[in-house]
Amino acid sequence: MQSSSLTTQHLDIRQLGINPNHWYVVARSTEVQTQPLGVTLWNHPIVLYRDDEGAVHALEDRCPHRQVKLSHGRVTGELLECAYHGWRFKSSGECADVPYLADNQKLPNCKIRKYPVQEQDGFIWLFPGDINAIEGKHCVPLQPMGVPEWEHLNYIATVSVIECNAHYSYLIENLMDMYHGHLHQDWQAWTDAVLEDIQEETNRVDAHYQAQSYYKIDKIWSISQLFFPALRRLHPEPLDVSYVYPHWVSTLGKDFKIYCLLCPVSETATRAYLIHFTSLNAFWRLHKLPVWFRRFVKDSLLGSAQKLLDGLVRQDVQMIEEEQQAYLTHPERRSYELNRALVSVQRLIKSQLQQRD
Numbered sequence: 001m002q003s004s005s006l007t008t009q010h011l012d013i014r015q016l017g018i019n020p021n022h023w024y025v026v027a028r029s030t031e032v033q034t035q036p037l038g039v040t041l042w043n044h045p046i047v048l049y050r051d052d053e054g055a056v057h058a059l060e061d062r063c064p065h066r067q068v069k070l071s072h073g074r075v076t077g078e079l080l081e082c083a084y085h086g087w088r089f090k091s092s093g094e095c096a097d098v099p100y101l102a103d104n105q106k107l108p109n110c111k112i113r114k115y116p117v118q119e120q121d122g123f124i125w126l127f128p129g130d131i132n133a134i135e136g137k138h139c140v141p142l143q144p145m146g147v148p149e150w151e152h153l154n155y156i157a158t159v160s161v162i163e164c165n166a167h168y169s170y171l172i173e174n175l176m177d178m179y180h181g182h183l184h185q186d187w188q189a190w191t192d193a194v195l196e197d198i199q200e201e202t203n204r205v206d207a208h209y210q211a212q213s214y215y216k217i218d219k220i221w222s223i224s225q226l227f228f229p230a231l232r233r234l235h236p237e238p239l240d241v242s243y244v245y246p247h248w249v250s251t252l253g254k255d256f257k258i259y260c261l262l263c264p265v266s267e268t269a270t271r272a273y274l275i276h277f278t279s280l281n282a283f284w285r286l287h288k289l290p291v292w293f294r295r296f297v298k299d300s301l302l303g304s305a306q307k308l309l310d311g312l313v314r315q316d317v318q319m320i321e322e323e324q325q326a327y328l329t330h331p332e333r334r335s336y337e338l339n340r341a342l343v344s345v346q347r348l349i350k351s352q353l354q355q356r357d
């Protein structure tokens with residue numbers, strides 16, 4: 001144990017793994033239908049599917065018969081059927097049926113790994129560690145971080161998918177470093193960030209910046225600032241960013257909340273969901289209207305910041321991938337970091353790895 005902790009300490013951050021004892025986000029709810037979906041979480045292929053009752057299951061994406069991917073198969077009732085010879089599997093991972101089993105043959109005693117999975121707030125959360133071992137150490141069960149604004153009628157959501165060929169640490173550092181507003185120019189939501197304070201805890205880093213925000217959502221037409229940059233007026237707002245391992249959360253004043261839900265794929269690939277919420281909390285008159293109407297407003301405005309969010313993601317991904325490429329070509333080159341929030345981020349990544357060890 002001691003030796004692996006020491007190894008972690010001395011390993012380069014860009015080669016570090018993940019602490020599997022957390023809930024990761026592997027898909028949006030809408031992506032998982034009865035047709036199986038193959039995903040990868042830290043080099044582990046996983047198949048997600050919905051049974052005929054609508055419940056989501058997650059199994060190792062590997063047929064124990066010939067080692068092909070179960071995600072090529074289909075769901076029949078509550079069983080997952082392999083595409084190759086039609087063996088069927090229960091959600092527990094046990095083989096339930098072989099279509100050509102002879103009368104004198106027994107079902108093969110093979111079992112594939114089942115992962116704890118939860119569908120919550122529009123996303124599929126998966127626990128890749130050993131949940132029984134972890135819950136034995138805690139009095140309360142570990143729960144997914146969750147996204148409470150997802151169902152809340154006062155928040156309008158936009159989701160952008162981040163696919164980047166880079167280690168997850170580059171993405172988290174980008175998200176925690178508010179001095180990179182410079183990159184975004186026309187898409188920029190904030191400017192003139194100044195880091196004021198950092199708090200570090202076992203599972204999180206909170207960095208508090210003061211910044212100037214371009215948006216204020218206090219009039220019914222405020223949402224149009226997302227489309228017409230000329231309507232924006234700079235004003236001071238607190239800008240808080242948090243690495244809540246393994247995810248990221250941010251608030252800009254009272255009007256915006258952004259989440260980044262992570263699915264690290266490998267040492268050089270990361271998938272993540274960026275969720276931008278615009279708050280309607282300032283419109284108290286709206287809150288007195290019937291719930292069905294408020295739901296209609298929320299649903300109609302879903303994705304209203306899509307162009308903005310996708311634009312930000314494109315710019316960030318380009319920089320993050322270049323950092324990764326530069327590292328792969330010249331791992332010996334040292335970078336010069338002035339933002340101490342990033343030192344805290346790297347410390348948290350390393351300490352999470354030691355907890356895993």
Ligand code: FES
Nearest residue numbers: 063065066082085
């Ligand atoms: S490989 Fe899956 S049933 Fe044969």
Ligand SMILES: [Fe+2]
Nearest residue numbers: 180184312316
């Ligand atoms: Fe950015």
